[in-house]
Amino acid sequence: MRFPAFLILVFIAAQCAAVETEASAGVTITETAVIVLTGLTVVPSQVNQGATAEVSLSLENRGNLESKVQANVTILNAANATVGALVFDAFNMSPGEISxxxxxxxxxxxxxxxxxxQGLGIYDLTYTNAVTANFTIVSPFVPTPTPTSNPFVPGGGGTPQPSATSAPTPHPSVYPSPLPPSIVPQYGGVVDFTSKVVLKEMIAGTTDVETISLKNNGLSSQNVVVAFSGAPPGxxxxxxxxxxxxxxxxxxxxxxxxxxxxxxxxxxxVKVTASNExxxxxxxxxxxxxxxxxxxQNPVTSxxxxxxxxxxxxxxxLSVFNPSRKTVERIRIFDTVPSSIATDPSQITxxxxxxxxASPAPLELAWEFTQLQPNERVxxxxxxxxxxxxxxxxxTSSVQxxxxxxxKARGLLQVQEFRIPVMQVGKTSQVTAVLFYGGMDSATVTASLELPISGFKVEPDSRQLFLxxxxxTRVTFDVTPLYGDVAGSNVMAFVITSEDLGLRQTxxxxxxSLLSFAGFDWPIYALAALVLLVAAVFIGRFVAHRRERKLEREFRDKTEEERDGYLKQVRDSVLGND
Known part of the structure; x- marks a missing residue:
């Protein structure tokens, strides 16, 4: 009897563990990153031949886990052949972050x-969706020449008459064009430029001032004339x-x-010439x-x-200008130093x-700013x-x-786990939520649970969380179903509120119910069943033992009786023969 009882005990314990596991299972939010490309722009959409366009790729992490993403933009011609590419540095995106x-x-x-x-990204060995933007390379706009008026037509008595056949006079101007593969100054004169600006990027509609310096290397004073050509007048x-x-x-x-x-x-x-005699x-x-x-809407670098x-x-x-009406929360600037001038970080001050x-080879430098206001320049x-x-x-190098x-991004607050056990009427259970906060500054919020108006007790009513x-951040609440009327399926909401933030996860x-078989308190009832089983075993063994003793006693009494009768018969027989 001992071995079957042991098997029954093991079976009951396993069933109790299985029920406990089932009772503690709740709702778990899967942690994963979901990087989505949300847009690609090429500005202007009509790019002058040899000109520079601003290419912007927008991304958003719609998951609840941080991930490292690498993105690039490929330039394709009408035959779908690759003619250029932009490769952006890999970076980490937090949940809800927009970049x-x-x-x-x-x-x-x-x-x-x-x-x-065409823009594409990769994260966690997963490719993002692809986005595209069409643009055109065009010749710089050349205004149509305006015809000249000839106030007099030969003959006609000197009366001024517009000429219908007057020849147009072209308007001379300078337009942008592709740069030559090499741009090297031509020295050799008595006067040299000792301090100069060699690259000047400007946004159309802006002004700026720079200074250049010259030096007379001769033995006598020099009258120097400085001339500029290659740029439109003014x-x-x-x-x-x-x-x-x-x-x-x-x-x-x-x-x-x-x-x-x-x-x-x-x-x-622009050709700058310093001439003396x-x-x-x-x-x-x-x-x-x-x-x-x-x-x-995107920042522009110069x-x-x-x-x-x-x-x-x-x-x-390097200058970064925010032309939009929105504040840029955080911005990073990357500039690659041409290897022809520097390859070692020690050369940089x-x-x-x-x-x-950011990278030693190629040598890349990086800066970070926060809170770039509308129309602000850093x-x-x-x-x-x-x-x-x-x-x-x-x-030919570009700033990224x-x-x-x-x-204000969707997903600033993410529920990574919302665990609700299977509850029983009259018994307190613990509800747990794990909250991820992806903001840049600390925040204080209020956390609470929303349940049906009556039938549940929640302690505490709310919690103040410092994020x-x-x-x-992990937060717990004790929840007690009070009445049998709430037995069955219900809906609970985990709510976060503050002045700036909000979240609701249902x-x-x-x-x-206690009356349902599934609602039993399994550990107690399993123990009771085990006690009953052991008691039944001992009672059975006791009853069987007593019955065995009784049968043994009856058998012994009967045997003694029969033995005494037999001996009496033998004695009587012996005495009778005598």
Whole structure:
């Protein structure tokens, strides 16, 4: 009897464990990242041949788990052949985070026609959806020449008559064009440029001021004339067209840049000539005009590069402008240093705002800002301890930006777990929720449970939670079904409220009645059943033992009786024979 009882005990224990497991199972939110590309833009949609366009790729993490994403944009021609590509640095996206990756892209010498940009990303070995944007490479707009009026037609008594056949007079102008593969200054004159701006990126409709310096390397004073060509009239002006430099001395010129709002976007190679009586020196300024249409929402970068012969350095200044009406919560700026000028981080000195080396090969620098307000501009700069000799290397490099917004993004708060056990009427159960907060600043919120108006007791009524940025917080509530009327299926909501944040996660759950077999308190009843089983075994053994003793006693009494009768018969028989 002991071995069957042991098997029964093991079976009951296993059944109790299974029921306990089932009772503790609730609703668990699967933790996963879901990166979605939400848009791709190429601005302007009609890119002048040789001009630069702003390419922006938008992403959103609609999951509840942080993930590292790598994105790129491929440029395809009408024959679907790849003619260019932009590869963005990999970065981590938090749940609910919205990001926009932007980069300048030069059309270079690509032929006129229709093109397509295609964006794609990869995260956790999973590809995102693809997005596309169509654009066209066109020739810079050339105004139609206006015919000239001839006030007099030969003959006719001298009466002024408009001529119907007057020949048009073209309007001379300068338009952007692709840059040559190499841009190197031509020295050799007595006067040299010692401090100069070699790349100037500007948004159409803006103005700026720069300074260039010259030095007279001769033994006598020189009258120097400085001339500019390659830019439309009025784009660049100076405070003086000529200056006198004493022997071995230098001087400076102030340059005023003024780019009209309707200026054709693209690259203008401006030739700067410093001439004296016998010699001349030629240098260049790459003036890059960027078009930002009304309503454009993404930050726009502008780069200015200076070369200083006196210090033997190259200075780079990056400016980021927010043209939208929305605040950019967080923005990162990336700039790649051409390998022709620097390959070692020790060659870089940050100024104004200290950045970091994002990648040593190729050498890439990065900065981060928070809270870029509408129409606000921020600037960073760095110095390279070597001189740029070929300006085209910086002209072909592009600045990339990555903006991040979570403050108003869907998914700033994510429920990673909402566990509700199977409940029993009259018994208290614990409900657990795990909350992920993806904001940038700490926040205080109120957490509560919403249940049917009557029939449940919740303790506490609510909890105040202090949320640490980009971490999880666990919160528990004790819930007691009070009446048998609530037995069955019910709906519970986990609610987060604050002045700026809000969240509501609902789930169904079961309440079991004490009268139902499934609602038994299994550990207690299993123990009771075990006690009854053991008692039954002992009672059975006791009854069987008593019955055995009784039968044994009856058998012994009968045997003794029969034995006594037999002995009596034997004795009587012996006595009778005598």
């Amino acid at each position: 926009t990756l932007s980069s300048s892209w030069s059309a270079g010498n690509l032929s006129l026609g229709e093109y397509k940009a 784009f660049i002006s100076t405070d003086a067209d000529a200056l006198t430099l004493e022997a071995g001395k230098g001087g400076a010129l102030t340059l005023a840049f003024s780019v009209p709002k309707d200026a054709p976007a693209g690259d203008y190679l 016998d010699t001349r020196t030629v240098d260049y300024i790459i003036l890059r005009v960027k078009e930002v249409p009304a309503g454009y 780069k200015t590069v200076y070369v200083d012969d006196n210090s033997g350095t190259t200075q780079v200044r 940050f100024s104004e705002k200290v950045g970091v080396v 600037t960073v700069a760095y110095v390279i301890n070597s001189m740029l000799t070929d300006y085209s290397s910086y002209a 930006t990555a903006t991040f917004n979570t403050e 640490v940025p980009r971490t999880t 789930s169904s759950f079961m309440v079991q």
